[in-house]
Amino acid sequence: MPATSSLIKKLAAKFPYLTFSEGAYAHWTPTERVVYYNSNEPHAEWVILHETAHGILDHHTYSRDIELIKLERQAWDYAAETLAPLFGIPIDNEFIEAQLDTYRDWLHIKSTCPSCQSNGIEQTKQQYLCPHCGQTWQTNTGINVGIRRFKQTAVPAAPKIK
Numbered sequence: 376m377p378a379t380s381s382l383i384k385k386l387a388a389k390f391p392y393l394t395f396s397e398g399a400y401a402h403w404t405p406t407e408r409v410v411y412y413n414s415n416e417p418h419a420e421w422v423i424l425h426e427t428a429h430g431i432l433d434h435h436t437y438s439r440d441i442e443l444i445k446l447e448r449q450a451w452d453y454a455a456e457t458l459a460p461l462f463g464i465p466i467d468n469e470f471i472e473a474q475l476d477t478y479r480d481w482l483h484i485k486s487t488c489p490s491c492q493s494n495g496i497e498q499t500k501q502q503y504l505c506p507h508c509g510q511t512w513q514t515n516t517g518i519n520v521g522i523r524r525f526k527q528t529a530v531p532a533a534p535k536i537k
């Protein structure tokens with residue numbers, strides 16, 4: 376029996392409006408209200424508390440890339456300050472910062488101008504403008520998706536909260 380099963384049982388009892396399901400990778404799906412988890416990943420219990428926090432806070436899709444980082448921060452704060460003491464599973468702060476760094480790196484790459492490498496401004500969802508050279512570009516969404524910058528119009532993939 377995986378180490379996560381007793382935690383999952385407790386979470387399911389405490390938060391009956393959420394569904395917990397083993398999946399290929401941990402993520403929260405706001406439309407189905409399902410917390411997916413992968414018992415085999417490193418620090419699976421910390422990640423489960425984080426995904427559960429997305430569910431309790433009822434996080435939905437974000438309208439700007441910068442908002443995704445805010446949602447991630449909120450979910451980690453809630454997991455560490457509220458859920459971790461409740462279930463006796465303290466979460467290492469360095470782990471949290473490393474998780475948030477992946478989003479910061481992702482945002483940095485997406486917001487870098489493909490023409491002159493200046494830092495762009497996100498004007499509307501996924502639409503960036505370079506204040507230095509005037510280049511506009513569009514990016515794809517979802518941290519699991521390889522980052523691409525399109526100079527022309529492209530259809531963005533569905534956003535994901537991980």
Ligand SMILES: [Zn+2]
Pocket residue numbers: 488489490491492493505506507508509510
């Ligand atoms: Zn530029």
Ligand SMILES: [Zn+2]
Pocket residue numbers: 425426429446447450536537
């Ligand atoms: Zn998250």
